[in-house]
Amino acid sequence: MLLKIKGIDTLDMIKITLPDGAVREYPQGTSAMDIAKSISEGLARKVLAAKVNDAVWDASRPINMDASLQLLTWNETDGKETFWHSSAHLMAEALEFYYPGVKFGYGPPGEKGFYYDVDFNGQNIGEDDLARIEKKMLELAKNNSVYERKEVSKPAAVKYFTEKGDPYKLEIIDRLNDGEITFYTQGGFTDLCRGPHIPNTGFIKAIKLTNIAGAYWLNDEKNKMLTRIYGVTFPSQKELDEHLVLLEEARKRDHRKLGKELELFAFSEKVGMGLPLWLPKGAMLRERLQQFLQKAQIETGYLPVVTPHIGHKNLYVTSGHYEKYGKDSFQPIKTPQEGEEFFLKPMNCPHHCEIYKTSPRSYKDLPLRLAEFGTVYRYEQHGELHGLTRVRGFTQDDAHLFCMPNQVKDEFKKVIDMVLYVLASLSFTDYTAQISLRDKEDRAKYIGSDENWALAEQAIIEAAAEKNLTTVVEYGEAAFYGPKLDFMVRDAIGRKWQLGTIQVDYNLPERFDLTYIGEDNAKHRPVMIHRAPF
Amino acid sequence: MERFIAVLIEHCAGKFPLWLAPTQVKLLPISDKFLPYCETVLQQLKAAEVRGEIDDRNEKIGKKIRDTELERVPLMLVIGEKEMNEGKVAVRRQGKGDIGVQTIDEFIALVNEEVKSKKAIE
Numbered sequence: 118m119l120l121k122i123k124g125i126d127t128l129d130m131i132k133i134t135l136p137d138g139a140v141r142e143y144p145q146g147t148s149a150m151d152i153a154k155s156i157s158e159g160l161a162r163k164v165l166a167a168k169v170n171d172a173v174w175d176a177s178r179p180i181n182m183d184a185s186l187q188l189l190t191w192n193e194t195d196g197k198e199t200f201w202h203s204s205a206h207l208m209a210e211a212l213e214f215y216y217p218g219v220k221f222g223y224g225p226p227g228e229k230g231f232y233y234d235v236d237f238n239g240q241n242i243g244e245d246d247l248a249r250i251e252k253k254m255l256e257l258a259k260n261n262s263v264y265e266r267k268e269v270s271k272p273a274a275v276k277y278f279t280e281k282g283d284p285y286k287l288e289i290i291d292r293l294n295d296g297e298i299t300f301y302t303q304g305g306f307t308d309l310c311r312g313p314h315i316p317n318t319g320f321i322k323a324i325k326l327t328n329i330a331g332a333y334w335l336n337d338e339k340n341k342m343l344t345r346i347y348g349v350t351f352p353s354q355k356e357l358d359e360h361l362v363l364l365e366e367a368r369k370r371d372h373r374k375l376g377k378e379l380e381l382f383a384f385s386e387k388v389g390m391g392l393p394l395w396l397p398k399g400a401m402l403r404e405r406l407q408q409f410l411q412k413a414q415i416e417t418g419y420l421p422v423v424t425p426h427i428g429h430k431n432l433y434v435t436s437g438h439y440e441k442y443g444k445d446s447f448q449p450i451k452t453p454q455e456g457e458e459f460f461l462k463p464m465n466c467p468h469h470c471e472i473y474k475t476s477p478r479s480y481k482d483l484p485l486r487l488a489e490f491g492t493v494y495r496y497e498q499h500g501e502l503h504g505l506t507r508v509r510g511f512t513q514d515d516a517h518l519f520c521m522p523n524q525v526k527d528e529f530k531k532v533i534d535m536v537l538y539v540l541a542s543l544s545f546t547d548y549t550a551q552i553s554l555r556d557k558e559d560r561a562k563y564i565g566s567d568e569n570w571a572l573a574e575q576a577i578i579e580a581a582a583e584k585n586l587t588t589v590v591e592y593g594e595a596a597f598y599g600p601k602l603d604f605m606v607r608d609a610i611g612r613k614w615q616l617g618t619i620q621v622d623y624n625l626p627e628r629f630d631l632t633y634i635g636e637d638n639a640k641h642r643p644v645m646i647h648r649a650p651f
Numbered sequence: 652m653e654r655f656i657a658v659l660i661e662h663c664a665g666k667f668p669l670w671l672a673p674t675q676v677k678l679l680p681i682s683d684k685f686l687p688y689c690e691t692v693l694q695q696l697k698a699a700e701v702r703g704e705i706d707d708r709n710e711k712i713g714k715k716i717r718d719t720e721l722e723r724v725p726l727m728l729v730i731g732e733k734e735m736n737e738g739k740v741a742v743r744r745q746g747k748g749d750i751g752v753q754t755i756d757e758f759i760a761l762v763n764e765e766v767k768s769k770k771a772i773e
């Protein structure tokens with residue numbers, strides 16, 4: 118055992134810092150799995166991968182430098198993802214058995230499992246085939262095949278996949294540099310992959326391939342349509358069984374199914390995909406909810422406003438949205454007047470900025486809180502549409518709060534209060550907040566003064582803490598125009614949903630040249646907060 | 652709103668709290684004979700801003716109850732001879748069953764109280 122090695126030349130030792138802060142010394146080249154074994158055999162049996170200095174590695178990969186180390190098991194998201202991604206390799210191996218000559222695109226993990234995009238080259242595959250593929254996977258898993266990592270030169274990688282005749286892997290290799298290419302082999306299957314993977318296939322004890330769909334190579338409609346096979350795997354049958362019960366429960370609650378049964382909403386191809394039609398019962402529900410939200414808003418000092426569904430091109434040139442989204446959005450609405458163009462509004466903020474500008478504002482007018490149940494339209498690709506959760510036209514319970522920099526904290530607290538009140542009224546009891554801040558190092562990409570950013574970031578953190586929110590802070594996740602706070606709620610069967618955002622914005626006040634007269638009689642720039650949580 | 656309503660539907664499996672339910676109460680006459688009385692009750696409910704509907708199908712009461720349960724309507728009023736003669740309603744709650752015979756005023760007070768307090772679903 119490693120720990121017994123004593124008196125070895127200290128130059129060959131590396132310092133490993135564990136999550137609890139403890140520092141242990143190991144010989145250079147020790148792997149995370151060796152370290153796990155030195156702690157306990159029981160732990161080692163659960164280790165799927167390891168986080169070495171913030172990068173996820175194979176547990177078997179030798180560590181040659183001082184490093185911080187976190188062992189990853191099924192309990193960690195990174196552990197699960199490594200498990201699922203490794204399962205995609207296993208599925209590929211099973212597919213090659215039944216469908217010789219298949220080619221593979223990408224096979225990443227997701228939040229709920231994995232998929233692999235496959236080119237079956239004309240061979241038939243359907244839902245009925247999934248059972249035998251699962252069975253083959255289980256059989257292969259029992260071989261306890263190790264996922265072996267091998268560094269490969271670019272010419273060798275090209276040679277391998279040219280001989281195999283896989284144009285997708287060749288396209289991926291083309292974008293990689295020599296020296297950063299690795300292959301992984303388990304059993305009889307070799308894949309181009311950066312890794313990491315679990316130690317061996319034996320960890321995969323239960324498998325469910327869930328469905329088959331079409332997916333364009335690189336998500337581009339101009340490319341070939343590949344077959345995407347989704348699946349989920351577990352370290353025990355018990356966990357798969359629980360998962361299947363949950364899936365069944367989720368199926369029963371699917372809002373698309375209930376929306377139809379309870380006559381709440383419908384879709385019509387004639388009206389257009391992704392454009393919900395609210396039936397009388399659904400409209401009643403929506404009206405009630407809207408009245409409830411509006412009452413809460415008015416109590417918090419929001420002023421309802423109403424703005425049109427379209428806006429002149431110049432509005433979006435000023436806001437910057439035209440430049441950013443112009444091509445990828447709904448195309449302009451032209452009028453008989455030469456050169457006049459309107460856009461369906463993709464958001465309400467530019468309209469609200471113009472309302473701010475209708476009269477001179479003084480510090481006494483702030484915060485000014487403009488609220489609107491504004492219906493907005495955003496182009497979503499056909500394949501992205503899903504029930505009411507991904508639509509092309511929807512109504513936001515939107516509001517824009519214009520305030521002084523030192524009022525940000527109070528405004529955040531008020532918004533948090535309102536969100537918590539609404540969640541409690543609808544018996545959502547489990548929620549967390551994610552706070553997105555600037556990158557710790559690279560600060561050049563953010564608009565707005567350093568001072569204001571620091572103030573707003575501090576304000577959000579303090580507001581969340583004072584409201585006793587459970588929060589996760591993510592550095593580098595802020596938009597270029599301001600930090601934000603997102604709410605995540607857990608529903609009755611434990612699924613997580615992301616709700617809308619409370620977003621600080623230094624950009625639009627600048628672009629629209631919004632000002633207020635301060636106590637010092639000079640002009641100042643207000644801070645804008647977008648909030649559309651529901 | 653759309654996304655939030657989707658989440659809400661899946662969270663409560665379509666069983667909305669009373670203050671939000673599109674139809675709060677369904678009136679279930681045991682036979683056609685009690686339809687006129689149901690109409691009178693419905694008018695009183697409407698005047699009190701309670702959202703109600705009558706199941707006027709020619710079906711057995713058992714089937715009417717089962718269907719209403721499936722529609723996730725939170726409250727049901729079963730109306731027959733005795734209720735009509737006494738000017739009362741027999742109240743059932745979705746998923747819970749019979750909760751007793753009440754006068755119409757008592758029932759309206761029950762609904763109003765629950766709506767006002769925004770009582771959550773159990």
Ligand SMILES: [Zn+2]
Nearest residue numbers: 202310311312
């Ligand atoms: Zn891989």
Ligand SMILES: [Zn+2]
Nearest residue numbers: 464465466647
């Ligand atoms: Zn906005």
